[in-house]
Amino acid sequence: MENSSGIKLEKAPVVSNPKGRRFRSLRWKISLSSSMILLAVVMLFCFVSYLGLMANFDNQREVEYHRYSREVNSLIKNTSQNLYQLAEMIPFLDGMKKALLTNDGESISKVFDLHWALLQFHNGVEFVHFYNPQNQLNASWDSLDTHMDGNILLSTWVSHVNQSERLINPLLCRESCIQYIVAPLLVEGKKVGVVVMGISLADVFLAFKRIAGADIGLLIKEQNSLLQNDFDFLRWNIHISALTNKEKNLEVLKKVARIYPEMTALHNGAQIRWNDQYLQIKLFPLDSYEPDKAHLIVMTDVTAAVKNIHDSIWKIALIGLLGLIFAEILLFLIFTRLLAKLKDVVFVLPLLANGQFERFRSSVASSDRVQRFRDEVDTLSEAAVSLSLQLEKLEQEVSTRTKMLIEQKNELGRERDFVENLLDTAQAIVLTQNSEGRIMSLNAYGEMLMRYTEGELQGKSFLNILIPEYETQDLLTRFKEIHSGQRMQLRHEAITHCKDGTTRHVAWLHSHLGRQSEDDPSILSVGLDVTEYKRVEGHLAWLADHDPLTNLFNRRRFSEELEQVLSRAERYRHPGALLFFDLDRFKYINDTSGHQAGDTLLKMVASMLAQTIRADDITGRLGGDEFAIILPEINANGAIEVAKKVLDQLGHAQLTINNRTHKISASIGIALFPEHGANIHDLLAAADLAMYQAKAMGRNAWYLFSDKDRSRERIHTLVYWKEKIEYSHLHDNFMLYLQPIMQVKTKEISHYEVLLRMQDKDGSVLSPGEFIPAAEHTGLIHAIDHMVLRKAIAQVAKIYQAGFKVSFSINLSAHAFNDPELLPILKEELTSQDMDPACVMFEITETAALEDLPGARGLMIEIKELGCGFVLDDFGVGFSSFYYLRELPVDVVKIDGSFIRNLSESSDDLILVNALCSVARGFGKKITAEFVESAEILSLIEKMDIDYAQGYYIGKPAPATEFFTDHENDSF
Missing domain, CATH: 3.20.20.450 (EAL domain)
Known part of the structure; x- marks a missing residue:
């Protein structure tokens, strides 16, 4: 076939059934694919449901564990409080006041015998020991062996309480756990000795079982290897001191010990299966006198909850599979009907490929089925008919398109000229580089900004000419990636050197260009001058840390510097000092001579401080007329000398405005660190109070904060109110x-x-x-x-x-x-x-x-x-x-x-x-x-x-x- 221009058009051969490929209907392919998708959805839903149920189960268990921990701590705390109340009550028992004042063990025994039975049976007290102020035992009542370590530990506690006159309430766990209280005895304001009382925690564990409804055990760590054959000894070097439902739960614990060789694994809780039961095991460490000595273990039966989760997952899976089967049947029936018309259109498409346009259109028209609504198959048929009409006009359009290509070439030339003019007027540096990184072209704005002409830069390396200090191996590697097309863009900022010796801060964007030949550019580089922005940014950063009037650090930056100095002083054990002062009668100067005079005075003070202090010292204006100086690595005498130098320097200065002369003086408070405060707030408070003491001394003076003066009481008052x-x-x-x-x-x-x-x-x-x-x-x-x-x-x-x-x-x-x-x-x-x-x-x-x-x-x-x-x-x-x-x-x-x-x-x-x-x-x-x-x-x-x-x-x-x-x- 030839078109009107004489160009011969070849018809494409039609392959109706390629060799080796069998025909499969779309309805089967779609049905199979949808089946796989639905099956995956069902499985995913089951998995997500399982994860959700387990997460909810874990959250519930975590809540239970927190409740158990609170209950145990509350029961132990109540036990300790009951002991404390009994200890306070002892001097008020009948006859005890007189017996305690005599400090005679026989008298105490005789009087306290009348009350011992009541304390033992009614309050559960296991033992009571009375000691005199010389730490000697006066009398004791015992229902268990309290001679621990030869009474060395108990004697240590008694001696400590006798000296400090403050009670202690240790929890000691050996073969069992005993809550002790060692309390001083006071009669009519006179110290008469120490009483030691103890209660077993057995009642606490029973109370916990009643409250929580779970089995509980007390595990005590043993170092004695001879106990390892004991029936109650676990492989964790743990002795079971107490255990509810002992016959069953002992076997459970032994199984847990085999599964978890490290006992620490139980701190977060663990679940095991035991005789068709699911048990949650949780370990709670006790805050005993000997750390990591005793633990409570709680065993909760969660069988019902776990089985409910399994039943729920099976139900979800069954419902999903039934839905899958129903959906597949329905999809198969729907696609069978919908694809029938599509098959009619597909089998006549080869006519269109062979150029039999009229026959194709009549075949499509004869296969149209009357239906109420149009669908995609109808759209396909109409599109195929339209395509046949378009193909008939192709011969005429070929010649028309050839003419249009010539016109478009002319238009592209005009657009190229427009782009070149646009690049010359754009307020950005625009240059191109070849594959070797050498500059090929530069726009007019780039020439104006960098003072180079395009001819001077052509053939020069971009990296060497414009940013020599940035010619790092990493940047070279990234440029090679752009040249090769592995990277399409590269952004970076660089100091760009101009011909007149000035520098500009330029943000560069390099883009890879597709090339038709070796002579075409490889990279388009666009540079935006951000020099002014960087200058403003640096100034704002400076303002964030400095007082703009005096150029000293502001309160925020000064606090940061003080915190760093305190940290270094603590790490290297170097002393230091903080000087805090304000100017005397500064408000008077503002009121009489105006705020401009006050500002001038503040600048003078800042200038004099810079001339007075050491290079490593740090000065800041904290607000108003308040100044502070950090003196690292200095002692008290050195800090006092600096304060004297500051007062002397200020004393030699004066300010004359409007025929009125003002003398400068200050009141300086000195605080040492870490002696007077190891943190910012305490140190500033101490220096502030010392400054007020200096004012009270008559102004123009220094004062070194002291722990002995009333300022310390003021700090305690501040802490109290804080x-x-x-x-x-x-x-x-x-x-x-x-x-x-x-x-x-x-x-x-x-x-x-x-x-x-x-x-x-x-x-x-x-x-x-x-x-x-x-x-x-x-x-x-x-x-x-x-x-x-x-x-x-x-x-x-x-x-x-x-x-x-x-x-x-x-x-x-x-x-x-x-x-x-x-x-x-x-x-x-x-x-x-x-x-x-x-x-x-x-x-x-x-x-x-x-x-x-x-x-x-x-x-x-x-x-x-x-x-x-x-x-x-x-x-x-x-x-x-x-x-x-x-x-x-x-x-x-x-x-x-x-x-x-x-x-x-x-x-x-x-x-x-x-x-x-x-x-x-x-x-x-x-x-x-x-x-x-x-x-x-x-x-x-x-x-x-x-x-x-x-x-x-x-x-x-x-x-x-x-x-x-x-x-x-x-x-x-």
């Missing part, structure tokens, strides 16, 4: 009280202040003044701020949901303004509780604002943008109150209660409050008077046109339930 605060956090013992604030003109109460309280373990309620200072010293203040914020907003939301439309004030600590987490938490809580921010105000004190005025102002502006308000508390106390009133975006000022409390009696306070109100109103602020404790004071502040009143006369602080009643939910 534990209380952490316990209250853990057990949710913090409570929120509300105190009403009345609108003076209308006498309505529509605002409340939220106050924090802590409930102690004894039920007493503690005010913030008792625990907030400790929280600030120990670093827990941020956690308290977060808790108060979340708890207060949640409680306010409940009050609002109950229908009470009031507003609230929440107090923030002085440390809230340097807490980066505060604002995100506030946004999250307002959103999650669906709260109107306008009903929430925050109270801050002048002291809090003074810590970091720019930071405080910035945070307040961000919070006000959310819709919340601010109250300035303790207004009028500081000298710079009016300055803060101008600088801080507050809505309400609260006049300090010290001016209000005696308002009716002091004309001076009356004048001062009038003046404060005039200034506040001049700034457009609302005014609140606190400590309103009488009707007379309320009348006076009403005449002064004060907006709000707060105090015990208005209402005392109380839980929210005393102010609001919600019939649907009685708790807020």
